Amino acid sequence: MYMLIQWIEDPPTWDVLPQTKVVNGLCEVGYICDVQYRDETSPAKIIQKGSRTKLMKALEALERGCRNAATGTEERGRGLREKRPPAQFSPASSEEHEEDTNPKLKGKKNLTKALSLQFLNEYEESEPGYSRDVNPAADSSIANQLNEMRCLLLEMREKIINLERTVRDQITQPASSTLSRSSPLLPSSSSPSPPSRTTSSSPPPSRTTSSTSPPSPVQIHIGPTVKITATQYAHIKWSDPRKATKDLLMAVFGRQVLATHSYTGKLSNAFLGRQPKPQLNSAKTSDILNYITNKFGVDPALVKQAISQKCADEAKLARRRSK
Numbered sequence: 001m002y003m004l005i006q007w008i009e010d011p012p013t014w015d016v017l018p019q020t021k022v023v024n025g026l027c028e029v030g031y032i033c034d035v036q037y038r039d040e041t042s043p044a045k046i047i048q049k050g051s052r053t054k055l056m057k058a059l060e061a062l063e064r065g066c067r068n069a070a071t072g073t074e075e076r077g078r079g080l081r082e083k084r085p086p087a088q089f090s091p092a093s094s095e096e097h098e099e100d101t102n103p104k105l106k107g108k109k110n111l112t113k114a115l116s117l118q119f120l121n122e123y124e125e126s127e128p129g130y131s132r133d134v135n136p137a138a139d140s141s142i143a144n145q146l147n148e149m150r151c152l153l154l155e156m157r158e159k160i161i162n163l164e165r166t167v168r169d170q171i172t173q174p175a176s177s178t179l180s181r182s183s184p185l186l187p188s189s190s191s192p193s194p195p196s197r198t199t200s201s202s203p204p205p206s207r208t209t210s211s212t213s214p215p216s217p218v219q220i221h222i223g224p225t226v227k228i229t230a231t232q233y234a235h236i237k238w239s240d241p242r243k244a245t246k247d248l249l250m251a252v253f254g255r256q257v258l259a260t261h262s263y264t265g266k267l268s269n270a271f272l273g274r275q276p277k278p279q280l281n282s283a284k285t286s287d288i289l290n291y292i293t294n295k296f297g298v299d300p301a302l303v304k305q306a307i308s309q310k311c312a313d314e315a316k317l318a319r320r321r322s323k
Helices: 052-069 091-100 108-126 136-171 175-185 194-201 206-212 230-234 241-252 255-260 282-296 300-322
Strands: 002-007 013-018 022-024 032-037 040-050 219-221 227-229
Touching (some): 002 052, 136 230, 219 230, 227 230, 227 241, 241 255, 241 282, 241 300, 255 300
Antiparallel strands (some): 002 013, 002 040, 219 227
C-alpha cells in the first residue's frame, strides 16, 4: 500500500512513498506524521492512499497544477526535492526553537524533542551540580575512588582467606598435638615410686579430662534449624548455585536419606504405579532454599529443581550399587 504525501515546506512538494516509511504518527489521510526520506525524516501530510499507479497520476496532476499556478518559481516535484542537512542541537537556542515551532505543522517527533528539552532544563535548575560538559577532574576523582575501593576489597578477600585457613587448621589439627601440649600436667611414667603409678592408673581429674578432649568443631548456621561444620562449609562449591545446593544437601542429609526421600513427598505423574517416597525435612529444606536464594539472588524454582534432581541422582546411584 502506498500513500501520496505533501511535505510541510515552502514551496510545497509531493511524493509517493510506501506506508512503511512512516516513522512516527498516525498513518491516516489528513494527518501529519514523520516520514523517512533517504537519510532523514521530515513532517508530511497524508493526502491520499491507494495503489502506486493511481497515486502517480494524482501526483502528476498536482505538480501540473502547481506549475500553472506558481509562475516564476523553481519547479519541483518527486525526486527533485533538495535534501536538507539535519538540524544541529544547541541547548542555548532551545527557547528560540520553541518560539519558531508551529505545533499544527510539526509532527510528534518535534513535540517529543521540545518536551525533552524542557525536562533537561528543569533538571539543570533543580540540580546545581549537574553539567553536560565533560569534566576530566571529576572523572579522574571517580576513577581514583573506584581503584581505592578495589584495593580494599582485595585486602578483605585476603583476610577472609587467611581466617578460613586458620579455622581449618585448628579443626583438622591432630589430637596428638593436643596431648603433647597437656603432657606437663600429667605425672611422669618413669617415676619409680608406687604412688605415682597408682595415681596414673586412677581416673584423671575433670580438669585434665577437659584439657585433653579435642576441640569442638566450629558450627556455621545455614538457618534456624540447619548448621554444618566449617570444614563442610569450606568444601562446598560456591561458584554455582546448583552445585552449592547439592553440596549443602549432602552435608545436611547424607546419601542414604537423599536416595530414599524426595523434596515434595508426592508421587510423580511419570511413575503413578510406584510408592511415593517420604518427604525430606521441610524445615531443613526451607533453610537451604532461603540461604541459596539470598546468597546468589536466584529464583527459588531453580533451587527446588536442584533439590529434586539431587534426590533422583542419589536414588539412581543407590540402585546401581545394589545391583
